[in-house]
């Protein structure tokens with residue numbers, strides 16, 4: 001059995017004007033839906049980034065995978081590396097962190113191959129990763145400050161969230177709708193003292209929910225230490241308060257709050273240094289750039305060996321990615337915290353049937369063959385048409401922010 005065809009469909013997913021330290025989410029998040037079809041008709045699904053460089057890489061590597069046995073995942077990786085000899089990263093505008101193109105592309109095609117393997121064997125993908133050690137996977141509510149509306153559009157149902165009180169209200173809506181049991185705030189947006197106040201108000205309103213804040217490296221070391229001191233007994237972890245291993249190590253030395261990252265550890269060869277320098281206590285995995293689902297379980301094992309915690313990062317995504325995240329999280333024995341997901345902010349999907357529904361903030365691990373999701377072709381066509389119409393082909397939160405505030409500049413660190 002061999003891979004006979006590969007279809008790549010870039011899609012644009014309507015998104016909300018969510019704020020981060022780089023700016024604001026544009027009206028659409030870009031993704032690529034991947035279909036790998038074998039000569040016996042078995043189809044494997046995957047989902048990856050939709051930015052120009054990622055899409056180009058996927059398009060250039062796809063022909064090299066025709067004829068590949070979908071069980072030969074080492075061969076998949078080496079064919080991807082041969083097809084993309086210049087390597088490089090995927091982010092056209094990355095100032096601080098980038099993801100290796102070859103890992104992104106190999107991962108994008110590994111997931112559909114695992115989906116195919118699962119379908120052939122009649123086993124869920126989690127079984128191919130060592131088996132599920134939990135029947136459901138818990139996620140945290142991903143809280144964002146936000147504008148009430150996109151440029152030229154009407155206010156969305158969430159409305160404006162720019163104060164600590166409005167953030168508590170947002171958290172209430174998230175918890176009521178999905179039952180989340182932990183809360184993550186995307187920080188680096190307001191003055192740090194206002195974000196401290198927000199965390200304290202969240203603590204007061206939700207005394208039993210573990211809390212975390214992630215300013216995406218938007219703080220100076222001094223600011224990060226100030227915030228950590230004020231939130232010492234409040235946070236379960238502090239995510240990427242600053243950029244750079246030495247800066248993270250300085251903050252880590254000044255607080256008892258564990259530091260998590262998805263910005264300074266993006267590849268296996270970065271782990272030794274952060275471990276030696278005690279810069280990070282929790283690594284947030286993400287199969288899209290760690291090299292796939294199997295590589296993510298290897299990361300879990302490595303973290304276990306080093307005594308580091310492990311959990312999962314997310315970016316705006318659809319249900320195919322969510323299914324993959326659930327399978328790999330289920331098969332990561334030492335997953336130490338609730339995973340991130342942007343899914344509740346995205347009201348559409350390309351999977352058939354009902355969208356994923358969280359119960360008490362968790363998703364049941366699918367037990368059918370493969371990933372357990374199938375494509376809804378009408379929805380795929382709709383989102384593909386949106387991609388074609390959209391005048392954006394690259395994520396640029398800073399450029400879009402300038403439409404709200406012409407004087408806005410990207411600063412790293414911001415506060």
Ligand SMILES: O=C([O-])C(=O)C[C@H](O)[C@@H](O)C(=O)[O-]
Pocket residue numbers: 018019020186214216262313314315316
């Ligand atoms: O922790 C992170 O780096 C993220 O979650 C990346 C995302 O792009 C997030 O910053 C966002 O959606 O604005």
